[in-house]
Amino acid sequence: MSDQAVSLSCLAVDELAGLYVLDALEPDEHEAVRRHLATCDQPHRDFAAMGSVVPAMAALFQPLEAPSGLKGRVMEAIAMDAPRTRSAAEPALSPSAQAMARAWRSSESRSEPSTGPVAAAPRRRPVLGWAMAAAAVVLIAVLGAWNVLLQGQVGDADRRARLVSQAVAARATSGAEVATLTGSGSATGATGFAAFPAQGSGYVLVVGLPEAPAGRTYQAWYLVDGQPSSAGLMEVAADGSSILAIAPHAGTDAIALTVEPAGGVASPTGEPVVTGELSA
Amino acid sequence: MKSTPRPKPGRAKDVSDAADESLLTQIADGKQDALSKLYDRYQGLMYGMATRITGDSALAQDVVQEAFLGIWRNAARYTSTRASPRTWILSITHHRAVDVLRRRRPTTGIPDSETIQPSALVGPDVWPEVSARLDADTVRRALAVLPDGQRQAIELAYFGGLTQQEIAVRTAAPLGTVKSRVRLGLLQMRRTLNGGELAGPEATMDSDAETRRRGPGGDS
Numbered sequence: 349m350s351d352q353a354v355s356l357s358c359l360a361v362d363e364l365a366g367l368y369v370l371d372a373l374e375p376d377e378h379e380a381v382r383r384h385l386a387t388c389d390q391p392h393r394d395f396a397a398m399g400s401v402v403p404a405m406a407a408l409f410q411p412l413e414a415p416s417g418l419k420g421r422v423m424e425a426i427a428m429d430a431p432r433t434r435s436a437a438e439p440a441l442s443p444s445a446q447a448m449a450r451a452w453r454s455s456e457s458r459s460e461p462s463t464g465p466v467a468a469a470p471r472r473r474p475v476l477g478w479a480m481a482a483a484a485v486v487l488i489a490v491l492g493a494w495n496v497l498l499q500g501q502v503g504d505a506d507r508r509a510r511l512v513s514q515a516v517a518a519r520a521t522s523g524a525e526v527a528t529l530t531g532s533g534s535a536t537g538a539t540g541f542a543a544f545p546a547q548g549s550g551y552v553l554v555v556g557l558p559e560a561p562a563g564r565t566y567q568a569w570y571l572v573d574g575q576p577s578s579a580g581l582m583e584v585a586a587d588g589s590s591i592l593a594i595a596p597h598a599g600t601d602a603i604a605l606t607v608e609p610a611g612g613v614a615s616p617t618g619e620p621v622v623t624g625e626l627s628a
Numbered sequence: 629m630k631s632t633p634r635p636k637p638g639r640a641k642d643v644s645d646a647a648d649e650s651l652l653t654q655i656a657d658g659k660q661d662a663l664s665k666l667y668d669r670y671q672g673l674m675y676g677m678a679t680r681i682t683g684d685s686a687l688a689q690d691v692v693q694e695a696f697l698g699i700w701r702n703a704a705r706y707t708s709t710r711a712s713p714r715t716w717i718l719s720i721t722h723h724r725a726v727d728v729l730r731r732r733r734p735t736t737g738i739p740d741s742e743t744i745q746p747s748a749l750v751g752p753d754v755w756p757e758v759s760a761r762l763d764a765d766t767v768r769r770a771l772a773v774l775p776d777g778q779r780q781a782i783e784l785a786y787f788g789g790l791t792q793q794e795i796a797v798r799t800a801a802p803l804g805t806v807k808s809r810v811r812l813g814l815l816q817m818r819r820t821l822n823g824g825e826l827a828g829p830e831a832t833m834d835s836d837a838e839t840r841r842r843g844p845g846g847d848s
Contacts, residue, residue: 366810367792371726372785374793398814403715404821405786406722407764408771412676418689419667422696426663429697548660 356380362394369399427548428595511591515551519543527603527624529554534607535621538588542603542624544596552592552603554622557584560607567612568592569620571602579603581612602626648713656704663700666717673714674721681725681789691728695721726789762821770820778813781806 356364361384367373368381385392519526523546531538531554540554552568560566566584569576579597582590582605604620648669654662671692678691698720706716771779780799784790790798796806 363807363811366814367785367807369814370782370785370810371723371789372791372795372810374791377792394811394815397818398811401814401817401821402786403711403718404762404767404770404817406673406677406715406718407762407767408787409673409677409680411672412679414671414675414692415685415689418675418692419664419671421689422667422693423660423664425693425697426660426700429700 356384358384358388358390358392361385361388362392365392365394366398369395369402424547511551511593512553512589514549514593515541515543515553515591518545518548518551521545525626527626529603529605529622529624531556531622533619533621534558535605538622540622540624542626544600544626548596549593550596552579552582552594552605553589554582554591554605555587555589557582557588557590557622559584559588563610564607565610565612566590566605566621567608567616568594569604569606569616570594570597570600571604572597572599573601576604576616578612578614600626645712645714648717652699652703652706652713655700656706663696666699667696670714670717673718677718677721678725678728680787681722682729687728687732688725691721691725694724694728698724722786729789730791766821767817770817773820774813774816777801777805778809778816781809782813782817785810 361381364373364377364381368378371378373381385395518524519541525544527542529538529540529542529552535557538554538556538558540552542550542552544550557566566582568579568582570579577597579594580592582592584590602623602625604616604624605622606616606618606620608617648666651662651666651669655666674692674695675688678688678695679685682688682691695717699717702720706713711719771782774782777799781795781801784795784798785792792803792806792810795801796803799806801809
């Protein structure tokens with residue numbers, strides 16, 4: 349659309365005001381008007397005049413009680429969305445977030461929202477076995493996009509502090525599934541936990557983590573039946589701590605961290621340096 | 629819609645506005661329980677609007693969910709609008725409903741502008757917020773006194789989610805005529821509603837006269 353973006357005169361924009369405030373313009377025109385209004389220093393009073401009628405028209409809709417299951421769905425979607433940075437310019441994200449929410453919903457029991465999705469997973473298999481690593485690529489497409497967003501939060505100190513307190517709170521909720529994480533190899537001495545509360549975002553929190561070598565990064569993985577799929581990259585703060593908010597992922601047995609080339613990889617190339625098995 | 633007594637002009641904010649604003653502030657801060665409360669307060673209005681526009685319960689539920697995601701993501705930016713929470717929330721819902729509807733049609737969706745503030749609704753005065761509290765009968769009468777063409781164009785757009793082109797096809801009118809009908813109709817409604825009483829036939833005839841003067845498509 350931007351290729352053929354239309355530039356409109358103030359007069360033309362005013363003439364479109366009525367259709368604009370009713371959401372009735374074609375996409376390209378709507379966008380052209382929006383851009384004009386965003387940059388124009390003219391008052392364009394017609395928009396306020398006509399737009400002011402629209403809230404009144406909302407009175408003509410009959411309220412209708414939403415189906416009882418909808419609230420759970422909405423809150424679930426919100427919880428999935430919770431860890432992301434809710435800033436302005438990321439419209440591209442919502443499809444993956446929704447796909448994620450849908451995937452999660454469809455793979456879990458919908459009947460009782462207070463039952464932990466992860467806790468409900470029946471599988472308990474041996475954890476470590478990278479042999480099948482290549483198999484995880486499908487989910488990368490979804491989870492990768494999801495977690496790229498989450499990375500924005502890491503540099504933000506306030507955000508980070510909030511995440512830590514959320515992670516701790518999540519671990520304490522009843523029904524949460526928790527993994528105690530332990531470092532080995534290059535990360536010997538590192539400890540932490542992964543926590544998936546019954547509802548909402550999960551968290552991975554590790555302390556005592558050495559800085560990743562230059563050009564390398566820590567990457568977290570969900571393990572489902574021993575198969576890894578990326579949970580996102582983990583930046584290490586100056587104090588050796590690292591926190592990641594991650595979407596719950598059905599069937600996850602364990603969480604692991606590896607050291608990977610900067611930017612992360614689709615399947616792990618290194619041995620896990622931090623691992624922990626989930627238990628309710 | 630519960631009939632709310634019409635507030636005195638100038639009383640732009642009431643107690644429920646203050647409560648809703650507080651909820652939006654908490655939502656901006658990532659408080660999910662605040663969103664839960666907002667859901668309880670608005671689900672009926674939002675679902676009613678979405679059902680009417682989409683004509684489909686499953687789609688309407690998608691609309692409400694998407695609208696709440698929009699609210700969740702953009703609550704921080706609400707404070708910079710001058711619209712009431714109700715106006716802001718319902719404009720997001722309307723936008724999502726129209727979007728969902730158009731996604732199912734061959735023409736592609738409208739821009740994903742849940743993030744766009746309803747700047748058009750942010751008037752320089754308190755009128756939009758007074759307007760938001762007019763009762764349904766008052767608004768219905770203001771619509772009813774419009775010339776048929778104007779009323780129909782506005783209804784097809786707002787309740788039907790149709791675009792200008794679709795309205796033109798549906799009503800067998802040139803694009804320019806659709807544009808001027810919507811424009812004149814809305815301006816007339818504002819005059820009617822703002823006047824505090826229903827305008828007499830003169831006002832209606834005035835806008836008819838303006839339509840005739842401009843002629844079909846004459847303003848495009």
